[in-house]
Structure formats: C-alpha cells, structure tokens
Amino acid sequence: MERSMDRGTNLAIENAKALGLSTVWDRYEAQLPQCGFGETGLCCRNCMQGPCRISPFEDGPQRGVCGADADVMVARGLMRAVAAGTASHGGHAKHMAHTLLMVAKGQTGDYRITDTEKLKAVAERIGVEVNGASIEDIARGVALKALEEFSEKDSPLIWAGTTITQGRIERFSKLGVIPTGIDSVVSESMHRSTYGVDADPVNLLLGTIKCALADYASCHLATDLADILFGTPSPVKTAANLGVLKTEAVNIALHGHNPLLSEMIVQAAGSDDLKIMAREAGASEGINLVGVCCTGNEVMMRHGIPMATSSVSQESILLTGALDAIVVDYQCIMPALSSIAECLHTEIITTMPIAKISGAMHIEFDEAHALEKAREIIKAGIEAFKKRDPSRVKIPDISSPAVVGFSAEAIINALSTINSEDPLKPLIDNIVEGNIYGVCLFAGCNTVKIPQDRNYIAMIKELAKRNVLILATGCASGAFARHGFMSPEAVDGYAGEGLKTILKAIGESAGLGGPLPLVLHMGSCVDNTRAADVAVAIANKLGTDIDRLPVVASAPEPVTEKALAIGTWAVAAGLPTHVGVVPPVTGSRTVTEVLTSSVKELLGGWFIVEPDPMKAVEALYQALTERRKALGLKL
Amino acid sequence: MDQVFVRPERCMGCRSCEIACAVQHSKDKTLLSAIMQSPSPQKRLFVEWADGLKMPVLCRHCEDAPCMNACISGCLYRDEKGFIRRRKERCIGCWSCIMACPFGVIVRDRHKRIAVKCDRCHKLDVPACVNACPTKALILVDVDKIPGDRRKSVLLSINNGEA
Amino acid sequence: MMRYVIVGYGIAGVSAVREIKHQDPEGRVVVITPEPLPPYYRPLITLLIHSPETPIELDEEDAGAEFFTDRAVALRPEEKVVVLASGRKVHYDRLLIATGGVPYIPPVEDLPSQGVFTIRNREDALAIGRYSERCKSAAVIGGGLVGIKTAEALQKRGLEVNVVETMEEILHGRLDKKGTGIIRHRLEEMGIKIYTTQTVNRVITREGAPRELILSSGKRIEADMIVIATGIRASIEWMSDSGIKVSRGIVVDEYMRTTIEDIYAAGDVVEFPDLLTGSSLVSGLWINALQMGRVAGSNMAGGSSRYPGALSVMNAAEIVDIPFISAGIIEPSNGLELIERQRPAYRRFIFEDDVLRGIVFLENVERAGLYINLIRSGRRLGRLKEKAIEGVLSYADLWGQDSRH
Numbered sequence A: 001m002e003r004s005m006d007r008g009t010n011l012a013i014e015n016a017k018a019l020g021l022s023t024v025w026d027r028y029e030a031q032l033p034q035c036g037f038g039e040t041g042l043c044c045r046n047c048m049q050g051p052c053r054i055s056p057f058e059d060g061p062q063r064g065v066c067g068a069d070a071d072v073m074v075a076r077g078l079m080r081a082v083a084a085g086t087a088s089h090g091g092h093a094k095h096m097a098h099t100l101l102m103v104a105k106g107q108t109g110d111y112r113i114t115d116t117e118k119l120k121a122v123a124e125r126i127g128v129e130v131n132g133a134s135i136e137d138i139a140r141g142v143a144l145k146a147l148e149e150f151s152e153k154d155s156p157l158i159w160a161g162t163t164i165t166q167g168r169i170e171r172f173s174k175l176g177v178i179p180t181g182i183d184s185v186v187s188e189s190m191h192r193s194t195y196g197v198d199a200d201p202v203n204l205l206l207g208t209i210k211c212a213l214a215d216y217a218s219c220h221l222a223t224d225l226a227d228i229l230f231g232t233p234s235p236v237k238t239a240a241n242l243g244v245l246k247t248e249a250v251n252i253a254l255h256g257h258n259p260l261l262s263e264m265i266v267q268a269a270g271s272d273d274l275k276i277m278a279r280e281a282g283a284s285e286g287i288n289l290v291g292v293c294c295t296g297n298e299v300m301m302r303h304g305i306p307m308a309t310s311s312v313s314q315e316s317i318l319l320t321g322a323l324d325a326i327v328v329d330y331q332c333i334m335p336a337l338s339s340i341a342e343c344l345h346t347e348i349i350t351t352m353p354i355a356k357i358s359g360a361m362h363i364e365f366d367e368a369h370a371l372e373k374a375r376e377i378i379k380a381g382i383e384a385f386k387k388r389d390p391s392r393v394k395i396p397d398i399s400s401p402a403v404v405g406f407s408a409e410a411i412i413n414a415l416s417t418i419n420s421e422d423p424l425k426p427l428i429d430n431i432v433e434g435n436i437y438g439v440c441l442f443a444g445c446n447t448v449k450i451p452q453d454r455n456y457i458a459m460i461k462e463l464a465k466r467n468v469l470i471l472a473t474g475c476a477s478g479a480f481a482r483h484g485f486m487s488p489e490a491v492d493g494y495a496g497e498g499l500k501t502i503l504k505a506i507g508e509s510a511g512l513g514g515p516l517p518l519v520l521h522m523g524s525c526v527d528n529t530r531a532a533d534v535a536v537a538i539a540n541k542l543g544t545d546i547d548r549l550p551v552v553a554s555a556p557e558p559v560t561e562k563a564l565a566i567g568t569w570a571v572a573a574g575l576p577t578h579v580g581v582v583p584p585v586t587g588s589r590t591v592t593e594v595l596t597s598s599v600k601e602l603l604g605g606w607f608i609v610e611p612d613p614m615k616a617v618e619a620l621y622q623a624l625t626e627r628r629k630a631l632g633l634k635l
Numbered sequence B: 001m002d003q004v005f006v007r008p009e010r011c012m013g014c015r016s017c018e019i020a021c022a023v024q025h026s027k028d029k030t031l032l033s034a035i036m037q038s039p040s041p042q043k044r045l046f047v048e049w050a051d052g053l054k055m056p057v058l059c060r061h062c063e064d065a066p067c068m069n070a071c072i073s074g075c076l077y078r079d080e081k082g083f084i085r086r087r088k089e090r091c092i093g094c095w096s097c098i099m100a101c102p103f104g105v106i107v108r109d110r111h112k113r114i115a116v117k118c119d120r121c122h123k124l125d126v127p128a129c130v131n132a133c134p135t136k137a138l139i140l141v142d143v144d145k146i147p148g149d150r151r152k153s154v155l156l157s158i159n160n161g162e163a
Numbered sequence C: 001m002m003r004y005v006i007v008g009y010g011i012a013g014v015s016a017v018r019e020i021k022h023q024d025p026e027g028r029v030v031v032i033t034p035e036p037l038p039p040y041y042r043p044l045i046t047l048l049i050h051s052p053e054t055p056i057e058l059d060e061e062d063a064g065a066e067f068f069t070d071r072a073v074a075l076r077p078e079e080k081v082v083v084l085a086s087g088r089k090v091h092y093d094r095l096l097i098a099t100g101g102v103p104y105i106p107p108v109e110d111l112p113s114q115g116v117f118t119i120r121n122r123e124d125a126l127a128i129g130r131y132s133e134r135c136k137s138a139a140v141i142g143g144g145l146v147g148i149k150t151a152e153a154l155q156k157r158g159l160e161v162n163v164v165e166t167m168e169e170i171l172h173g174r175l176d177k178k179g180t181g182i183i184r185h186r187l188e189e190m191g192i193k194i195y196t197t198q199t200v201n202r203v204i205t206r207e208g209a210p211r212e213l214i215l216s217s218g219k220r221i222e223a224d225m226i227v228i229a230t231g232i233r234a235s236i237e238w239m240s241d242s243g244i245k246v247s248r249g250i251v252v253d254e255y256m257r258t259t260i261e262d263i264y265a266a267g268d269v270v271e272f273p274d275l276l277t278g279s280s281l282v283s284g285l286w287i288n289a290l291q292m293g294r295v296a297g298s299n300m301a302g303g304s305s306r307y308p309g310a311l312s313v314m315n316a317a318e319i320v321d322i323p324f325i326s327a328g329i330i331e332p333s334n335g336l337e338l339i340e341r342q343r344p345a346y347r348r349f350i351f352e353d354d355v356l357r358g359i360v361f362l363e364n365v366e367r368a369g370l371y372i373n374l375i376r377s378g379r380r381l382g383r384l385k386e387k388a389i390e391g392v393l394s395y396a397d398l399w400g401q402d403s404r405h
C-alpha cells in the first residue's frame, strides 16, 4: 500500500530502507491482520474473569462472563477511550494552570504574563475580579479557578459553561451531562465502566458525552492559559516539511504538546552564547528549531518556527540524518524514536517525569528553572551535532510556505478591518449570500491506515472548490501546510469563486498584501476550542445555536483517544463530524446507531464514519446544505 | 476423514489459532509455560490478510502432497490417518518441501536445521487451532460422512459460511 | 495379463511401479536394476561420505514386482524385448526406460586408475568415504551442487578440499552471481579452496594414485584423491540403436511416451521443454523424476495422465548454513525486470511486467513455493506485485481465485 502522499516522508522512508530501519509503516504491516475483536470493540479486559470476546456471528458467545453484551462492552470501551483522551488534555491544562499560579506567586522568573488583555478577558468571563486588581492578583484568581476545575465541584465546569451557547447548556442540562470536575469525570468514567457498574449502553454513551465535555473544558482552558502566558497568536509566515532542516545548523525538533517547554527552548535558542557555541561546534548557521505535532503548532503560530512534519511521520525527521536532538514532553511521541536514534546520532531528550523512554536522555523539566533546563537541552543538541555523520545527511529539498496563526481574536481583528463596528457581519453576510457555503474544521492526526494526507488533500480540494471555508488544527494543519494549502497562493488554485472573493477581500483589508490563506490555521489540538469560539460567537449573534449553523468538522485520518474525545464533544456541540477511520464501535449495533444517527435528535450533531474522502465530502456537503435550507439561506 | 476447513469471511484475525498452535507444539502445552519456553515454540499456521480478507493459512494435507513428493530424505510421510507428518530425525534441511508447498506453510525451525509443518495435532481429536477459533472460521468436517453426491455442494456451502 | 518391464529403479522407476500396481494390481511387473535393493534417496548419498550409516532407504513396501539384478544392454522394439548383460532377453508389453543419468567425465591427462571417483550411486559414495581415510587432501572437479555437497562432506572428514570449476562461478546456473558469491565466500571462510575459470591440465601421480593437480593457470594443488562431479548425461548408450528418438535425453511427449509405441521413459533420462522458455531440458530433480514416473506408470496401465512440465531451474538446498531456493529465470534478459532486496535477507525477483518469471531467495526461503507457483502459472500480479516483492504476499492474496473452482 502507498504509505504517504508527502514526498518528504517518502524520501525518509527510502532512507529508512537503506539504513535497514523500520518505520511506523513497517510495524503496521507486521501487525496485519489486526484483530477483528479489537477492531470492532468486542474484546473486554476490564476484569480478570476475562478476557472476553463476543462473537459478531450468531453461533458464538453473545455475552461476556459477567453478562455484558456487545452493546455494553463497546460502550464501556468507548467511554474508557474518551476518558483517556480527557485525562491527556486535562493533564496538559492542569500543567498550564500550575505554572500560571507560579507566575502569579512569583515562583518562577522565566515565565510571565504576555497577554494581559486576554488575561482580563478570561478573568471577566469566569468571574474573577478585574477592577482594581493587579495583574498578579488576576492571574492568581484565574489560576486558582482553573485548578478548581479539576476536582468535583457542586457547579458546572466554568470553562464549559461560560464558553458555549445558552442553547447548548440547556440541552446538556436536560440530558444530565454537564460535568462538574475534569479529573472527577475521568474518574467517574473509569468507575462506571469497570466490572459490574453501568450496563446500560445509552446511559454509558451519555456518560461518555459528559466526559467529552470535560475534555472540551480542558482544551479551552489550555488554550486560554497558553495565550495568557505566551501571547494570543496572530498571522505569521513560516514554512513546512522536511526541507526546513538545515545542513549547516544544529537542528533541534520540538515535539509533543505543551508550549511550556517549547516556549522556553525558543527563548533560550535566541541567546547569543548558545548561538556562538553552535557555530564553534561547526554549525555555521547556528541553531535551527523545527516543530512536530502540536508543540510544532504552538511554536509555529507564535514564533513562525517551521513545521518539519506531523505525528505519524515523526520518525522521518530523524531519518534525514540531520536532526541533532528531538525534545519531547508528552503525547503522540512514538517509543520507536529511541530505536531509530540508536542507529543515528540524534539525541532523544525526554523532559517529563511521567513520560520517559528507555534509551533516551532525560533532562527533567522544572518550571522554576525553566530557562536553565532549556539551555541544558540545547547544549545537548549541540553536543550531538558534533557526532553527526555528514555522509548520512539526506534532507529532502521540500518545503512549502505557509501563513499561520489565526486565533479567534486574529480572525475577528481581520474582519474588523472591514467592519469595525460589527466584525462578524461580513462573515455572516457572506455565509448568507453563499459566497461561503459553510465552514469545515479539520482536526486530528495522520494514520498508517490511510496513505498519509490522502484524505486531507482530496477533501480540501473538493470542499474549497465548493466554497467551504476551511479551518485546521493539530496534525491536520501539518498536512495542509506541508502540501502548500496554508498559503495565500493556494487560494487561486483551489478556492471556488465566492470563497476566493471573500478570502481576498479580508486579506487585503487586513493588510496582508494578498488573500487570506486557503486554510486558516487555528493552532494545536486543544485549539479546536478556538474554532468553537467563533461558532459560538456567530450563533449568539444570530440568536440561534451551533447545531443550526452550516458548520461541520472532520478528522479524516484520526489516531488517538484524544481525537475520539474531541470528536465526541464536536458532536455534542452540534456539529456533523466526520471520522475517516472506523472507530472500535461497530461490534455494537446500538452504539453505532446512536452515534451515527439518533444522537442527532438529542444534540444536533452526529458522526459520519467514512474512510472514502470523496464520499465524506458528499456527506458533509449534504449536511451543510440541509442546514442552509433550514435557515433559509441561498443554495 | 476429518478435514479442517477455513471460512475466511468469519476470520477476525485475532490469531488465537496461531497462539494455540504454538502452545500445542510446546513442551508442556500450556500458554504460560509456552511463553517461558526457550527457544520459544513455533506455530505452524499463519493468519494472513489480503484486501478485505483475513484468514488462517494452513497445511491442507493434500491428496497428492507436493511437499512429500519433493522430500529427498524420506522425512515427510503420510501417516495412517492420512496426515502428512515428519520423521524429524530424517530431515536434512534441504528445504525442498518449502520449494514445493504452494501455500507457503512449511517453514524452517528457528534454531535447528529442520523443516516445521502442521501435524494436524495428530494426537488430538480436534486440532488446537480449530478448538481455539472463537468464530468457527476454522472448522472440522468429516468429509466421509457427507454422501458423495452431495459432497461438493456441502463443501461449497461451508466455504461460503452457510453451514 | 499385461507384462510391464521397468529398466532402472531410481525414483522414476519406483514411482512408476507404485502407480502401475495401484492401477493394475493384476499386472506382472519386472524390474531390471543393477543396484542392490532396496532403492534409496539418491540425493542423500553425499552424507554417506562422512556418515556411512545414515539411513537413506526409500520405504518400499512389498513392491509386488519381480527383480532382475542386471543391466540392460540393448533394446529391440521390433521383438519387444530388452537384452540384459547376462544375455537374458526380457519380453515386455509395456516398457519404461528409467535409467537416469551417468556421470560425465571430462578428458583429463594422466588420470590414474586409483583414487579417482565419480559420484552417482550409493556405492560410489561409500567408496569415496572409505578411500578418504588414507587421504589428507582432495580435489573435487566441478563446482555444481553435487560437487559442492561432496566437498562439504570431504571437509567434514577432515580433508583439505579444493574445488576446481571451469565456469566463472560455482553453482553455475543454479543461482545468480551475487548469490553464488555469498556462498562461495562462506565456503572459503570455512577453508574450502575454490578455483574458478580453471581446468585441470594434468595429474601428477605417485604409486598410481593422485598427488598433485596442475591447473590451467599453472597453479599446483595437492590432492590425494579426486572426485569428478562435472554433471551427468542421460544414460542412453545402451539403447542407442533402438530407433527411439533421442537428443540430450530420450524425447517424450506429455504422456511420457517415446517415439516408439509401448515404450515410455521418465526421470533424468528424458528431455522435455522448459515450462517458461520452451528450451529442452534434462531435469536432474527428484520431484520431477517422481512425477514423471507416476505419469508414465499411470499411462502404461491404461490411464491418461499428463505431465504438467517443469522449470529447468528449480533448486532448494542449504550449503554452509546458507539456505537457498531458486526457480525460473534467474538472470534478466531483454524485456525482463530485475528487482533485488537485501533485507531482511537477499532476495531477487525477475518480472516480465507484473508476471513473476524467476526468484532467488537466500537465507529467508520461506514461502518460496507460493512464489514458484506464481512463476509456473504465469499469473498477472497487478497490485500484488508490490506485496510479492516486499515479502508479505500470502496465500490469502490468491484465495479468491482459488475458491472459485
């Protein structure tokens, strides 16, 4: 099977072959065929009377030892996956909150409040007193409120309750799915899905939605605090693909998720003594930072650090032979990195006490001495550079220009250059008129199960042609950026007439000297909430709810449990949500039916499961059309 | 004679059959001891995939067995039950059987110079793989019990997963 | 009652007798064999050089035949008789010629009468083993499979072994250059000396036994004994004035019939067209002889089975711990594509577009039979070509085609 549509990745795979190293694709092939019980969610290991498997055929066992049937087994499994995704985003957000509190208390000199406007805006929204308070006090108030979100409270999560429409809140209340604590709902999910607790598939699914809403709150919290600490992104030019590595520089990749670490490294890399040290080591171009995965998105949108590659192809940066160090925090980091590094000179540097990899160098990160740690990490990169074997360096000469960093604020800013009184109006008018037929948010990963980027490329070409405005986050943005879709130049090539006109008009009036890029980059995976913010703003302005807007979401190549959590809250938010890989639920008719159909009655959103990109486009387009029709918009 | 039939459309690709096979060909024949055994026991059937298909590929104990015809040392023989088996001590590791088997189910022992193949668990009534399969993708059919005139259609319907 | 006469009781003869007895239990079967019974696995004889006790017998249940321990010296089709060395004439209704091959001996100057061997029969191997006890060194002339197996066996007996080969490489025609190179390297590491593109010019003897060989390059090598393994020729001299059409071997059709009625031939003694190239070939392969013998036997007993044909290159062996299997066309010529993989082990594929024409697998020989089946069937692989090259092709990929019938 074709492995990737990305030439850079394919060249790296060739290198791997030549070096006799295996990549994620080889390991996938070695796994084939994968177990159908796992694929369909019909395998349960939640107790030691198991493992149990339920036969999808009538003449096999239809219940596990405890009596759980396929519906219960699948629903419990899904709940646990969403809980794991929520735990990940929750961990990320909590890490930010602790750091913000340290800043407020003056316990770290390396971080500071960068965006005081955002701090105040968030404080006001969540009910922290702003008037007359010092920045530190406000920050302390926000941090403490944020930390309170994690344990069980007697009120709904603020970061959920204050960021969505009233209509959503009413629906959620009616269904009893409003979470009151992030960690507590993760814990509750583990509890109710364990041996002998919740055995009602529909109740389990509601619990899963509740958990996913906690995931939403975590993501929103993480985004807010990142903006407060490091600044709210605004458009910046950069480039993407393996060609951003430099032969003559110490190349250090920033991989993982949380900007707390990467921001410090960016800062440290700017210091003169380290630059000189790199030159003295023989790197005439000094230090070159590149991003991977969500960390890559965070530093790309705030500093224009180029994006080397996405998650699934993370091994490929090492395989260029030109990467000296890769610094990681947590999530989406393949343990395989260390076995590839064994054969090359690259230093894998883990930094988090909860995420070590055997064979890697560990430099434990410490927020109180963040910059010092960052310098230590860069020095390790310079040391590794000295061991680089120039004969092995094969950097594909491939990179695409990109304009990134469209936070909700940045989009509103750009729109306000057209109408400063009512910035949303031009957007809404164009949607009404049909210049913008609808909006599609692309999110999620790349997977070995689909040739890398195939679905992204096929879908964006078709949707853009049909005047659908494209937003992207996470590895979806990586995919679009690597293939040049995140550049203003792509507009002429792919956008339909209406879309072209509006992207040009906004770009020019916002002083970008050209159209907005074909895809608006909104950030990392937690930043999906930025897109939600825009949708909420539009809904509120129109006095309607999200589930009536011509807005859809797609994760055409998803991998992680986090993606399942995000997908679930997107559905809960009221979005028709496409997933391009069949999740492990098909073993249960009930669960499959609820998620792809009857959930629509309850929440307005639903899952579209479709591996074929063109069929997915049709389904999404039809959903947009239905909504336009219902709103009486031009078709 | 009992024959093992494969119904690919039922195969989940769980590899239970592979594990059961390796365990059955281990010293103590329990999963735990098989896992601890060194060198580890070898399976003799292989769960494979093609587009839209998963299936175990295993020895068919062919009527006119190419492996047995190709064997130049008198190692492979047909036993009284009709199974193609090895006289291990006579194998010289010339790999003629691997060259001859069109299914690709004869392999080399990982540690000794000797060919390894399915022995149809000749000491068991039901082979370990058939016993292990949770979806009956592998089933045992007594071909002799199917009347000759109906044999073909019955076997076909088994193949189509209808039986 | 039909009277069947079988000349030669190698595997072709053995399987013919089995088949005749199976189809015509009443028929009278007469076997003429110069070798003592029971018949044996000829490919194993090199093992006897170092371990004479190795069991190599074919398990032949009571064959139900009459045996004449004798040699056929003439064939008179007009009288329907075979003449034996003892002078005896044996009448047949149906005759099978399964006399296999005889070693070819190249002209070498001063070849002594003692200490020089060929290797085709059990007795040859046992004699080599016995004689080697008094030797320190040996020369094997001919670097084919039999020569190399003999060299390995002599080395196991503790002799210094030299192999002399006229071609550029040992195992010529069995493997491609890279493959033979790898095996040669390993043989040399083990201490076997190999001289290629060289012939033996002269043998220096002492007391009627070999002492030294002088090669065409002028190189002198010590050798207390010589084994000649320069290939076989069909064993057909004895019937050369019978009128049966022969060229390199006895010409047969797919029913294993010779050009004269009621006379069949099978095994190493016949020639037939290669499945892929159509060029004539003399098999030299156990499984082919077995299958031909069976087809011949069946047809002699009134059946009508056909021999599907064979590939002229088809080998499986393990030499100095390197397993290999090769089949079909192993050197690319015009219009053929060569694809090689070095990992996880050396594999070479010859394709004509998406049709597999040949393979060489070294070390990792697993599933070779599946590939050889593709070579034989000439099936277009389409998208499966990639899977085939990457080594993940399996029978599952062919299942759809297979279950249709």
Ligand SMILES: Cc1cc2nc3c(=O)[nH]c(=O)nc-3n(C[C@H](O)[C@H](O)[C@H](O)COP(=O)(O)OP(=O)(O)OC[C@H]3O[C@@H](n4cnc5c(N)ncnc54)[C@H](O)[C@@H]3O)c2cc1C
Residues within 6 Å of the ligand: B072, B094, C007, C008, C009, C010, C011, C012, C013, C032, C033, C034, C035, C042, C043, C044, C045, C046, C070, C071, C072, C073, C098, C099, C100, C101, C119, C120, C121, C146, C149, C235, C238, C266, C267, C268, C269, C283, C284, C285, C286, C287, C289, C316, C317
């Ligand atoms: C050392 C060695 C290793 C080999 N290794 C392999 C291997 O690894 N794989 C493989 O496939 N093949 C191998 N072969 C080849 C294989 O043994 C032959 O292809 C096979 O034995 C051919 O069988 P046959 O019955 O046609 O002829 P043979 O086995 O040669 O039998 C012919 C018989 O006829 C007898 N005979 C000859 N002339 C007369 C006559 N005039 N009257 C009566 N009887 C006569 C001979 O004495 C002999 O017993 C090997 C051969 C040798 C010698």
Ligand code: SF4
Residues within 6 Å of the ligand: B010, B011, B012, B013, B014, B015, B016, B017, B018, B047, B055, B056, B132, B133, B134, B135, B136, B137, B138
């Ligand atoms: S046990 Fe049955 S379902 Fe599982 S892989 Fe084997 S044949 Fe397929």
